[in-house]
Amino acid sequence: MAEIIDGRAVADEVVQTVKRLTGELVDARAITPGLAVVIVGEDPASQVYVSSKGRKAKECGFHSVQHTLPAETSEEQLVAIVHDLNADPAIHGILVQLPLPAHIDAGRIIQTIAPEKDVDGFHYINVGKLGTGELDTAFVPCTPAGSMLLIERVRGKDLSGLSAVVVGRSNIVGKPMANLLLAANCTVTIAHSRTKDLPALARTADILVAAVGRPEMIKGDWVKPGATVIDVGINRIAAPEKGEGKSRLVGDVAFAEAEKAAGAITPVPGGVGPMTIALLMANTLVSAYRAAGLKRPTF
Secondary structure: OOEEOOHHHHHHHHHHHHHHHHHHHHHHHOOOOEEEEEEEOOOHHHHHHHHHHHHHHHHOOOEEEEEEEOOOOOHHHHHHHHHHHHHOOOOOEEEEOOOOOOOOOHHHHHHHOOHHHOOOOOOHHHHHHHHOOOOOOOOOOHHHHHHHHHHHHHHOOOOOOOEEEEEOOOOOOHHHHHHHHHHOOOEEEEEOOOOOOHHHHHOOOOEEEEOOOOOOOEOHHHOOOOOEEEEOOOEEEEOHHHOOOOEEEEOOEOHHHHHHHOOEEOOOOOOOHHHHHHHHHHHHHHHHHHHOOOOOOOO
């Protein structure tokens, strides 16, 4: 049976480090890391995410700001708020919760965020730095960054000689994940819906990352014996066994099957998910350290 990679435990370690380093920064420089979260509209899932990010920021000892805007907020109004946050020295990280209402160009808003405060890692400058291997100065999107920490716990930081397959090519997870694995000396293949014979390709992977958004798509016989499997998917499916109208969360990997072949695997929930918010806190702390002219902390 595979080792179950406990994302909650690793995320808690990251958060404890953030708390400690925040205290040191406050004591040494009287600088409190500041995180601003902006949400537009009433999307229920977004409300939950934003609330959890705010709670975690306060737990870490951050200066936490939330801008909750009505759905009819104009693009120009939102741009103005981002500009104000860019100019605010008390704010080190800016996160605009996606999705935005249809009348707002999300791409424009993301590129309006100052790259040095782009703790989501979506600005073209941060994307470019990651793509060219400038990891020391880049902000990396939180989900792949967290996934990479989980891989390092199992495989170490140097992945030379290992084959990695990333299933999914999104700008938020798939592409940055591939770049992180390349930087760690993996041989990387990005697969997607049009990949020929995806099961055969997946079987070549020492590290298999599933980020495709399809419930239990990756079957047990797609997994190379002993592989490290990172399941980024979060999908809600019907669970009639729990009662009428009930549902449960599953990943992109058929966990019960894959667990039998894998050497290590992340569960859903409790794997990659907790790492995402933990790395958002870490990125915000890194931004505050940079603003103070201090060496970037590592996690």
